[in-house]
Amino acid sequence: MEKYFTPVKIWILFLLVGSPVLGAFWSSPDLKSFSYPQPSENYTAPWYESPKGIFALGFNDNTENATVTAPADVQKRTDSGKCSASINIPEASFTGNSLTWSMSGATSDSGTGQVGTHTFEKGVTTIVFTSIGDNSSTDQDSMTVTIKDEEAPEINVGSNISKNTDNGKCTASIAIPNVSFSDNCSGETLSWTMTGVTSGNGTGQVGTKTFSIGKTTINYTVTDAAGLKASGSVDITVTDDEAPKITLGNDIFESTDTGKCTASIPIPNVSFSDNCSGENLSWTMSGVTSGNGTGQVGTKTFNIGKTTINYTVTDAAGLKASGSVDITITDNEAPKITLGNDIFESTDTEKCTASIAIPNVSFSDNCSGETLSWTMTGVTSGNGTGQVGTKTFNIGKTTINYTVTDTAGLTASGAVEITVTDDESPEITLGNDIFESTDSGQCTASIAIPNVSFSDNCSGETLSWTMTGVTSGNGTGQVGTKTFSIGKTTINYTVTDAAGLTASGAVDITVTDNEAPKITLGNDIFESTDTGQCTASIAIPNVSFSDNCSGETLSWTMSGVTSGNGTGQVGTKTFSIGKTTISYTVTDAAGLTASGAVDITVTDNEAPKITLGNDIFESTDTGKCTASIAIPNVSFSDNCSGEILSWTMSGVTSGNGTGQIGTKTFSIGKTTINYTVTDAAGLKASGAVEITVTDDEA
Secondary structure, rough: OOOOOEEEEEEEEEOOOOOOOOOOHOOOOOHHHOOOOOOOOOOOOOOEEEEEEEEEEEOOOOOOOOOOEEOOEEEEEOOOOEEEEEEEEEEEEEOEEEEEEEEOOOEEEEEEEEOEEEEEEEEEEEEEEEEEEEOOEEEEEEEEEEEEEOOEEEEEEEEEEEOOOOOOOEEEOOOOHHHHHHHHOOOOEEEEEEEOOOOEEEOOOOOEEEEEEEEEEEEEEEOOOOOOOOEEEEEEEEHHHHOEEOOOOOOOEEEEEOOOOEEEEOOOOEEEEOEEEEEOOEEEEEEEEOOEEOOOOOOOEEEEEEEEEEEEOOOOOOOEEEEEEEEEEEOOOOOOOOOOOOEEEEEOOOOEEEEEOOOOOOEEOOOOOOOOEEEEEOOOOEEEEEOOOOEEOOOEEEEEEEEEEEEOOOOOEEEEEEEEEOOOOEEEEEEOOOEEEEEEEOOEEEOOOOHHHHEOOOOOEEEEEEEEEEEEEEEEEOOOOOEEOOOOEEEEEEEEOOOOOOOEOOOOEEEEEEOOOOEEOOEEEEEEEOOOEEEEEOOOOOOOEEEOOOOOOEEEEEEEOOOOOOOOOHHHHHHOOOOEEEEEEEOOOOOOEEEEOOOOOOOOOOOOOOEOOOOOOOOOOOOOOEEEEEEOOEEOOOOOOOEEEEEEEEOOOOOOEEEOEEEEEOEEEEEEEEEEEEOOOOOOOEEEEEEEEEOOOO
């Protein structure tokens, strides 16, 4: 800064702090060349300020003869584009022989006469007019010409700058291009302040600076010596184009927690970083489990299936790094099923089925969504889902196979057996017993047996029959026409249903043989006894007999002199003398008979035999005129028993009798005993023995 002093008296003040260095700033004249005071001299001395000291110089003159009046002070702005102003200085009013002027301050110059038009530098220029009178007196007056710099400086800040962060850093080191600035006056200074994400201030060019992410505005101000300013700003935008980094763990495979449909899983922390601080971790869960959050996931409960955790690391610049981890939860816990007992039921009345309300089975799973399905196999088939409910079951065993399937496809199975028994017996209706005669000339009867009526609550009943009695047989279905033997045949019917239940009944078929047998007899027989026998052995001719039925039997009885009985032909038999009647009877199996008789007459034509002893000669018993003689028994026989011995005595002794004579008393003389043997047939044999009794006793 420069100061101008009007000289009144010269004084010099020198103040020095530290080492004197202001001598370098002093301009002529040399202080040492002056004698003080010196009139009519104006000097301009700069005023200097320094941290080392202050120096000031002034002048003073006491001469008063000349006069001068300076024009009024002038104030004007600098000419456009210049740091000065061209000014026509009004004339100064003076008395004296001459006028001189000297300019000090912003502009320094000197001259004589009026100043006229002069170029003044910016600032305050003091024009000191000096009038010199004739007496060499001087007078001075001054004016100031103040040139104000009202023309602001100019600045060209250049374009905004956009740059990405330096690799691995959250800042960018940017060499800021120099701004161009100027002023109509020299001495302009550049200052700047940085606002926004990066702050700072300074003078001069910014140079290379480290800028944070975001927008930093460099506000430039050019201030000229007049304090006028020109401003401009450049936006320095640092963009973080370096995405964050994320490191994920492996996919996770887990089973559900016991008894639950979920799994509580501590998710391992993910590792993430960014070139800049401030990165945030967020996540969303999609799939069977949903959710979202920030930071690490931590321990979460996951549903069955695949849940994808989509991680996103977002840095302060909005750049993202993403990755996902699949959490797969498998349901390895099979469902549970509790079945009731097997069921045993009878068919409904008059039906071949049973309508049964199947008790509900109890089933559960650690997860909801399990489904019950069933299939029926056996005598009743079917399938379905859910409880079976009431179903109609056929006779026999039906197995209901239950399967509980959970959402994971795991199953639990079990079976219940439904046994339906047909306890309802079939029904049978029989006709009346049948009574028939044998067919003519036949021992059987061909009979059309009426059909029996039979039924069952179930189809499949079968009719079987067995014939017992005189006719046997068996079969299935209706009997139809059959040939029946004589007698009673019982047809035992049995209706058997599919359950093995039976209904039975019997019909008696009675065939009567009303056709009598036939018999043909031979002639009566007349025979004599066999020699030496009282009987006759006779071969009886066979009788001829027949019947419409086999099995007829021939029987006979002999009555008369010979008795007996037998069956079949008589054959050769021994017949007693006399008439024997053989009564034949042919009896068939039905008890019908045919009879006839043959007389067998045996005649005894063989006379008996008698053997007599010798004649007897005896003397009288002593002292008697007779002789008691034991007559020897005669021997006699006949081919037949029953012969009778009779005798008569004639001569000296008479008598008769039967049987042996025994001991008899005989008179003297000759007695003839005439024996006669008479058999049963009246045939006789005779002989005589003479008994001669002699009296030898004198």
